[in-house]
């Protein structure tokens with residue numbers, strides 16, 4: 331297959347590209363650094379020529395603004411779907427997040443808007459929800475300077491981004507089904523615990539403080555819904571195995 335990976339230079343996108351190439355697919359990367367902008371549509375038509383499937387692993391950055399996240403994911407999805415329809419692409423795969431249905435706030439409002447836009451589009455599609463990546467705590471810590479990191483109370487079941495990449499390629503290969511089985515990690519975790527273990531492993535002397543965020547977003551993070559249900563597919567790499575793996579130590 332010819333698979334276009336939107337966001338293929340990003341954290342999870344690179345694993346998608348890697349998994350697709352190892353499976354023998356012809357891969358094209360859509361990213362601004364490759365001359366393709368999903369917000370303006372620049373370069374999309376040429377990049378999608380001959381593509382059978384698109385996997386959308388783009389991201390709006392680190393914004394927690396519902397308005398900004400919604401604007402990004404709606405515009406990106408609109409441009410991608412329009413270009414896919416013109417190019418005759420048969421399958422759009424959208425990467426979303428497990429357990430966000432009751433959390434229509436902050437960043438998750440943007441992901442729910444993305445899901446609605448994909449489901450309403452004319453291109454046959456699959457929404458693939460996955461849990462937070464093992465890399466997620468590190469992404470948050472990196473975005474916060476200083477000796478003290480303040481993180482929200484967040485119950486999760488993190489999964490290796492490498493396994494997410496492999497999952498997304500299998501989803502693309504299987505053809506459009508509307509909604510794929512959720513993918514979660516092998517163990518329940520609490521965000522501050524994994525952050526502390528990561529800092530200890532890296533020998534970093536930073537304190538981590540947990541706060542309960544107010545509002546729908548904070549309640550959602552602390553509710554346990556992000557851990558997914560009993561019917562979710564489970565990845566195999568635990569957080570501590572990932573910490574010691576090359577995916578962490580060589581990054």
Ligand SMILES: NC(=O)c1ccc[n+]([C@@H]2O[C@H](COP(=O)([O-])OP(=O)(O)OC[C@H]3O[C@@H](n4cnc5c(N)ncnc54)[C@H](OP(=O)(O)O)[C@@H]3O)[C@@H](O)[C@H]2O)c1
Pocket residue numbers: 336337338339340341342343360361362363364366367368369370387388389390391425426427428441460461462463464465466469
């Ligand atoms: N982090 C988690 O724990 C987690 C869990 C579940 C699902 N997800 C989902 O995974 C997706 C990817 O997250 P990530 O952390 O891997 O993202 P990331 O590392 O920030 O990468 C974002 C990618 O999007 C591209 N991009 C951004 N704006 C673009 C634009 N206007 N046009 C074209 N490409 C653009 C970037 O490339 P350029 O900068 O070169 O354009 C980059 O390749 C997100 O949708 C997120 O919701 C994340």
